[in-house]
Amino acid sequence: xxxxxxxxxxxxxxxxxxxxxxxxxxxxxxxxxxxxxxxxxxxxxxxxxxxxxxxxxxxxxxxxxxxxxxxxxxxxxxxxxxxxxxxxxxxxxxxxxxxxxxxxxxxxxxxxxxxxxxxxxxxxxxxxxxxxxxxxxxxxxxxxxxxxxxxxxxxxxxxxxxxxxxxxxxxxxxxxxxxxxxxxxxxxxxxxxxxxxxxxxxxxxxxxxxxxxxxxxxxxxxxxxxxxxxxxxxxxxxxxxxxxxxxxxxxxxxxxxxxxxxxxxxxxxxxxxxxxxxxxxxxxxxxxxxxxxxxxxxxxxxxxxxxxxxxxxxxxxxxxxxxxxxxxxxxxxxxxxxxxxxxxxxxxxxxxxxxxxxxxxxxxxxxxxxxxxxxxxxxxxxxxxxxxxxxxx
Amino acid sequence: xxxxxxxxxxxxxxxxxxxxxxxxxxxxxxxxxxxxxxxxxxxxxxxxxxxxxxxxxxxxxxxxxxxxxxxxxxxxxxxxxxxxxxxxxxxxxxxxxxxxxxxxxxxxxxxxxxxxxxxxxxxxxxxxxxxxxxxxxxxxxxxxxxxxxxxxxxxxxxxxxxxxxxxxxxxxxxxxxxxxxxxxxxxxxxxxxxxxxxxxxxxxxxxxxxxxxxxxxxxxxxxxxxxxxxxxxxxxxxxxxxxxxxxxxxxxxxxxxxxxxxxxxxxxxxxxxxxxxxxxxxxxxxxxxxxxxxxxxxxxxxxxx
Numbered sequence: 001x002x003x004x005x006x007x008x009x010x011x012x013x014x015x016x017x018x019x020x021x022x023x024x025x026x027x028x029x030x031x032x033x034x035x036x037x038x039x040x041x042x043x044x045x046x047x048x049x050x051x052x053x054x055x056x057x058x059x060x061x062x063x064x065x066x067x068x069x070x071x072x073x074x075x076x077x078x079x080x081x082x083x084x085x086x087x088x089x090x091x092x093x094x095x096x097x098x099x100x101x102x103x104x105x106x107x108x109x110x111x112x113x114x115x116x117x118x119x120x121x122x123x124x125x126x127x128x129x130x131x132x133x134x135x136x137x138x139x140x141x142x143x144x145x146x147x148x149x150x151x152x153x154x155x156x157x158x159x160x161x162x163x164x165x166x167x168x169x170x171x172x173x174x175x176x177x178x179x180x181x182x183x184x185x186x187x188x189x190x191x192x193x194x195x196x197x198x199x200x201x202x203x204x205x206x207x208x209x210x211x212x213x214x215x216x217x218x219x220x221x222x223x224x225x226x227x228x229x230x231x232x233x234x235x236x237x238x239x240x241x242x243x244x245x246x247x248x249x250x251x252x253x254x255x256x257x258x259x260x261x262x263x264x265x266x267x268x269x270x271x272x273x274x275x276x277x278x279x280x281x282x283x284x285x286x287x288x289x290x291x292x293x294x295x296x297x298x299x300x301x302x303x304x305x306x307x308x309x310x311x312x313x314x315x316x317x318x319x320x321x322x323x324x325x326x327x328x329x330x331x332x333x334x335x336x337x338x339x340x341x342x343x344x345x346x347x348x349x350x351x352x353x354x355x356x357x358x359x360x361x362x363x364x365x366x367x368x369x370x371x372x373x374x375x376x377x378x379x380x381x382x383x384x385x386x387x388x389x390x391x392x393x
Numbered sequence: 394x395x396x397x398x399x400x401x402x403x404x405x406x407x408x409x410x411x412x413x414x415x416x417x418x419x420x421x422x423x424x425x426x427x428x429x430x431x432x433x434x435x436x437x438x439x440x441x442x443x444x445x446x447x448x449x450x451x452x453x454x455x456x457x458x459x460x461x462x463x464x465x466x467x468x469x470x471x472x473x474x475x476x477x478x479x480x481x482x483x484x485x486x487x488x489x490x491x492x493x494x495x496x497x498x499x500x501x502x503x504x505x506x507x508x509x510x511x512x513x514x515x516x517x518x519x520x521x522x523x524x525x526x527x528x529x530x531x532x533x534x535x536x537x538x539x540x541x542x543x544x545x546x547x548x549x550x551x552x553x554x555x556x557x558x559x560x561x562x563x564x565x566x567x568x569x570x571x572x573x574x575x576x577x578x579x580x581x582x583x584x585x586x587x588x589x590x591x592x593x594x595x596x597x598x599x600x601x602x603x604x605x606x607x608x609x610x611x612x613x614x615x616x617x618x619x620x621x622x623x624x625x626x627x628x629x630x631x632x633x634x635x636x637x638x639x640x641x642x643x644x645x646x647x648x649x650x651x652x653x654x655x656x657x658x659x660x661x662x663x664x665x666x667x668x669x670x671x672x673x674x675x676x677x678x679x680x681x682x683x684x685x686x687x688x689x690x691x692x693x694x695x696x697x698x
Contacts (some may be wrong), residue, residue, distance in 0.1 A: 205475050
C-alpha cells in the first residue's frame with residue numbers, strides 16, 4: 001500500500017501546486033480574506049464609539065444625579081458629560097443651540113425639539129428616584145430599606161422565537177450559504193480537472209502508471225485541501241473575533257458553530273466530490289462538463305433550498321429533523337439547524353455518521369464509474385454502460 | 394526473454410476487438426505492430442499496459458505474467474497525446490519520472506539529459522501549450538522515456554510527423570534498442586516504418602495475420618518479383634520453371650513472380666544462358682503488399698471455415 005500512497009500523494013501534490021499557482025486561487029483567497037476581515041472590523045467601527053450625552057445644569061450637577069446616571073450609563077453603554085451654566089436661561093440656550101442633549105434647572109427639564117432619544121427619560125427617572133429616596137429617608141426608612149425599594153425592577157423581557165439566539169441563527173444562515181457555495185465551487189473545479197485530463201488524454205498516460213483510485217483520490221484530496229484552506233481563511237479570523245470580543249454581535253457559541261461547519265464541509269465534500277469526478281469522467285469534450293454535473297449540483301441546490309426554507313422556518317419540526325438527518329441534505333441542513341440551538345447532540349452525531357456512511361458508498365460508486373468512463377472517448381459515455389456489468393467502449 | 398503476448402482476446406460488448414492475438418517481442422530489436430485502422434492495435438497495447446484487462450489470454454514478461462511492478466519500469470506513449478497545458482515542459486517530465494518511482498533529484502537530472510537529447514533543452518520552463526506540435530510530440534516522448542524504461546511501448550508515434558521528425562524519432566528508438574531495451578510501436582502507415590522495424594506483427598480484424606523478421610518475411614514472400622531486360626529471341630528458357638508466373642512481358646522488361654522455393658539467381662543464370670542480360674533486379678514486396686497478401690489469406694481461410 002506504500003506505493004499506492006506515494007502515487008496518490010504525487011497526484012495530489014501536482015494538483016495542489018497547479019491550483020495554488022493559478023490566478024483564480026490568488027483572487028478568490030484574497031477576496032475571502034478581505035470578506036473575513038471586513039466581517040470582523042466593520043461592526044467594531046460601527047459599534048465602537050460609545051454614545052455620549054451632555055447634560056447642562058444650573059450650577060454644578062448634584063452628586064446624586066451623577067452617581068445615578070453613571071450607573072445607568074454603565075449598563076446601557078453611554079457616558080454623560082456635564083456642563084454647568086450660571087442661570088436657567090443659559091441652560092435653556094445650551095439645549096437650544098445643541099451644546100447639550102438635555103438641560104436641568106430647578107423643576108424644569110429642557111429637551112431639544114428634535115428627538116433626543118431615551119436620555120431625557122433617564123434624567124427624569126433619576127430626578128424622581130433621587131427625590132423619592134430623599135423623602136423615604138425623611139419618613140424614617142433606613143438606607144437599606146430605601147436601597148431595597150430602589151432596586152425593584154420591571155419584569156425581564158424575553159422575546160420568544162423559533163431559535164435560541166437570533167444572532168447565532170444568523171451565523172448559521174451564513175454558514176449555510178458558505179457551505180453551499182464551497183461545495184458547488186469545489187465540485188465544479190474537480191469536474192473541470194477530470195474532464196480536462198480526459199479530453200487531453202493525459203488520463204491514458206496516467207492510467208498506465210497509476211490506478212484509477214489513485215488518480216481520483218489524489219485529485220479530490222488536492223482540491224479539497226485548497227477549498228478547506230480557503231474556508232479557513234474565511235472562518236478563522238471571524239471565529240477568533242467571536243471568542244475575543246463581543247462587538248461582533250454574535251454569542252461565543254457561534255465560534256463552535258463555525259468550527260462545526262468546517263467538519264460539515266469535509267463530510268459534504270467527500271459525499272459529492274467523487275460524484276462530480278464520476279460525472280465529469282463521462283464527457284468527452286470539456287464543454288459538456290456543465291450539463292454532465294448538473295444532476296449532482298441539483299442535489300446540492302435542493303438540499304440548500306430545503307435547509308433555508310424548511311429548517312430556517314421551523315427548526316424543531318418533523319420535516320426539519322428528516323432533512324437534517326438525510327445524508328444528501330444533511331451537510332447543509334444540519335449546520336443551519338444546529339445554530340438554532342434546539343438540536344440534541346445525538347441527532348448531530350447520527351447525521352454525521354449517516355453522511356459519512358453515504359460518502360463511503362458514493363466514493364466506491366464514483367470511483368467505479370470514473371474508472372470505466374475514462375477510457376470511453378470520442379463520445380459522451382452513458383451512465384448505463386459504466387454501471388453494473390462490464391465496461392463497454 | 395522479452396514480452397510474450399499469448400492468445401489475447403477482448404471484446405467491447407458485442408464487438409470483438411481482439412480474437413486471439415499472439416506474438417513475441419524480443420529485447421534489442423524494434424518491433425512494429427502493424428495493421429489498418431480498427432485492427433485492434435490500440436486495444437492490445439492498452440491491455441499490455443494494464444489500462445484494460447483481457448477477457449482471455451495473458452501478457453508475459455520474462456516468462457511470467459506481467460504485474461504492476463514490472464509496468465512501473467515500462468514507458469508508454471499513447472496515440473492521442475496528453476500533456477498538462479499549464480505546466481512547464483521540464484516540470485512535466487520530472488512529474489512523470491517521479492510517478493515512475495524516481496526521486497525528485499534523479500528525475501530532474503534525467504529530464505535535463507533527455508530534453509537535451511531531444512533538442513528541447515532551452516524549453517525547460519516554457520508552458521507546454523506554448524510549444525509547437527512537433528515539440529509537444531518530443532516532450533511527450535520525453536515523459537515516457539524519463540525513467541529509462543526497459544520496455545518502451547508507443548501507439549502510432551509517427552502519426553502526423555514530418556519526415557525530419559520521423560527520422561529523428563526513429564534514431565531515438567534505434568538508440569534505445571541498441572541499448573538492449575524492448576521497443577514496440579504500432580503504426581498503420583506500413584511503408585513509412587518498413588525500414589525501421591526489424592520484427593513485425595501484423596494484425597487485422599483482431600487476429601495476427603503475419604509475424605516475424607521483416608527481411609526474411611520479405612525475402613521469402615511469393616510476391617517477390619524478378620525484373621529482367623534480356624536480349625533473347627524467345628521465352629522458351631522459362632519453361633523449366635513451372636512455378637514462375639509472368640507478370641508482364643514487354644520488349645525491354647520482363648517481370649516474373651518467383652515463388653518461395655525457387656532461387657531467383659537460378660532464373661537469372663538461365664536468362665544469361667539464353668541471351669545477354671542488359672539489366673536486372675529483384676523487387677521485394679513492400680510491407681503493404683505483404684499485409685494485403687496475408688490479410689487476403691486470412692479472409693480465404695475464414696471463408697472456407
